[in-house]
Amino acid sequence: MGSNLARNLASREGNTVAVYNRSRAKTDELLAAHPEAGFVPSFTYEEFAASLSVPRTAVIMVKAGAGTDAVIDELLTVFEPGDIIVDGGNALFTDTIRREKAVRSTGINFVGMGVSGGEEGALLGPSLMPGGSDEAWVTLGPILTSIAAVAEGEPCVTHVGHDGAGHFVKMVHNGIEYADMQLIAEAYDLIRRGTGKTPAEIADVFAQWNDGELDSYLIEITAEVLRQQDAATGTPLVDVIVDQAGAKGTGGWTVQTAIDLGVPVSGIAEAVFARSLSSHPEQRAVASDLPGPADELQVDGVDAFIEDVRLALFASKIVAYSQGFDEIRAGAAQYGWSIDLGAVAKIWRGGCIIRAQFLNRISDAYAEQPDLQVLLTAPYFVSALERAQDAWRRIVATAAAAGIPSPAFSSSLAYYDGLRADRLPAALIQGQRDFFGAHTYRRIDREGTFHTLWSGDRSEVAAEDTH
Numbered sequence: 001m002g003s004n005l006a007r008n009l010a011s012r013e014g015n016t017v018a019v020y021n022r023s024r025a026k027t028d029e030l031l032a033a034h035p036e037a038g039f040v041p042s043f044t045y046e047e048f049a050a051s052l053s054v055p056r057t058a059v060i061m062v063k064a065g066a067g068t069d070a071v072i073d074e075l076l077t078v079f080e081p082g083d084i085i086v087d088g089g090n091a092l093f094t095d096t097i098r099r100e101k102a103v104r105s106t107g108i109n110f111v112g113m114g115v116s117g118g119e120e121g122a123l124l125g126p127s128l129m130p131g132g133s134d135e136a137w138v139t140l141g142p143i144l145t146s147i148a149a150v151a152e153g154e155p156c157v158t159h160v161g162h163d164g165a166g167h168f169v170k171m172v173h174n175g176i177e178y179a180d181m182q183l184i185a186e187a188y189d190l191i192r193r194g195t196g197k198t199p200a201e202i203a204d205v206f207a208q209w210n211d212g213e214l215d216s217y218l219i220e221i222t223a224e225v226l227r228q229q230d231a232a233t234g235t236p237l238v239d240v241i242v243d244q245a246g247a248k249g250t251g252g253w254t255v256q257t258a259i260d261l262g263v264p265v266s267g268i269a270e271a272v273f274a275r276s277l278s279s280h281p282e283q284r285a286v287a288s289d290l291p292g293p294a295d296e297l298q299v300d301g302v303d304a305f306i307e308d309v310r311l312a313l314f315a316s317k318i319v320a321y322s323q324g325f326d327e328i329r330a331g332a333a334q335y336g337w338s339i340d341l342g343a344v345a346k347i348w349r350g351g352c353i354i355r356a357q358f359l360n361r362i363s364d365a366y367a368e369q370p371d372l373q374v375l376l377t378a379p380y381f382v383s384a385l386e387r388a389q390d391a392w393r394r395i396v397a398t399a400a401a402a403g404i405p406s407p408a409f410s411s412s413l414a415y416y417d418g419l420r421a422d423r424l425p426a427a428l429i430q431g432q433r434d435f436f437g438a439h440t441y442r443r444i445d446r447e448g449t450f451h452t453l454w455s456g457d458r459s460e461v462a463a464e465d466t467h
């Protein structure tokens with residue numbers, strides 16, 4: 001990904017790119033493979049710094065963690081105040097906050113930048129989410145604009161916010177990506193079990209969906225994956241891939257951070273947990289004989305069932321994005337960032353993994369109402385959910401009755417219903433908490449905080465709020 005980003009930079013008019021890798025062999029290999037790039041090779045940090053014009057700009061593309069700190073420490077010995085260090089890896093945003101504070105004390109700018117699009121996106125045009133100082137953005141803005149993806153005539157890059165804001169937004173992007181992928185997998189599973197269609201036939205369904213409101217990169221590549229035949233066995237590739245999904249941490253970070261912020265991201269969380277469950281074959285093996293429904297899924301009208309799945313997918317996808325934007329808004333408030341949610345939706349329209357046609361609708365919603373508290377309540381999404389909800393409920397009920405796991409579908413629906421409920425059973429939970437731990441409660445009929453003397457005469461007394 002680093003070499004492709006360097007090639008992208010070098011291909012843009014006016015850019016000259018110096019490259020350094022701790023392995024000289026890898027640098028030599030890159031130069032030999034791409035002489036057209038005109039790379040300026042460096043074999044020490046001193047040579048690398050000397051090859052750059054002032055203010056120097058270095059983009060680090062290494063595995064997040066200790067390696068990033070090690071490269072930063074080396075660059076600090078050869079860079080000067082006003083220079084810029086950009087971390088383009090998938091760093092945890094709190095690490096970026098720490099690094100930015102430490103580097104800033106030297107007079108050097110540090111920028112944590114989310115990069116989405118994979119290796120292909122890095123070469124052809126990624127979605128870029130830089131944080132960092134306003135000063136750094138003055139230099140970086142034109143450089144990053146030159147290499148970013150372009151959607152509807154607009155570059156997919158914006159100055160997200162200061163210090164860790166860029167990596168925070170990239171983290172949430174990846175969390176939404178987890179949910180999107182899990183939802184698509186559940187849709188595929190339901191169609192296959194319910195209709196008996198082959199993967200190739202289901203690929204045609206997804207290709208058709210990609211021509212409508214579900215138009216997105218992930219729907220597009222799903223059709224490609226389902227069409228692929230395994231050369232060795234002649235069977236669909238999806239049938240010979242082990243059903244254990246990997247993860248690299250950003251989805252889990254999204255959920256952990258949401259918990260800390262008190263933001264419900266249940267659809268994203270269930271997608272993370274579904275991958276975890278898939279990756280425990282030893283538990284699945286011993287539990288395979290647990291009782292389940294006697295009858296398998298039976299579908300009367302195939303076309304109607306597939307349309308129900310499509311609508312359930314669209315509704316659940318709306319929930320995933322809404323939850324993700326809720327987390328970004330809460331993170332901005334917590335860490336003092338000024339993040340334009342509409343601008344974030346725009347830069348996700350091209351280059352990134354979750355690029356989708358309906359991001360325009362999200363951008364429009366925030367343009368019309370910048371202080372929108374719940375994305376689901378924007379008029380377009382209210383209409384979409386009203387149109388989809390009956391099908392959504394049928395699919396969740398059908399899957400449950402047939403014993404087919406659909407955690408992302410069902411948790412998204414439960415979130416939707418919880419959000420719209422006039423009253424939740426949380427009142428009972430507060431009563432329980434007060435009983436066993438004197439955690440107090442508030443009342444609906446008067447101001448104040450109260451505690452019932454459960455172990456005494458059960459009278460109610462005013463109390464200090466311990467919520």
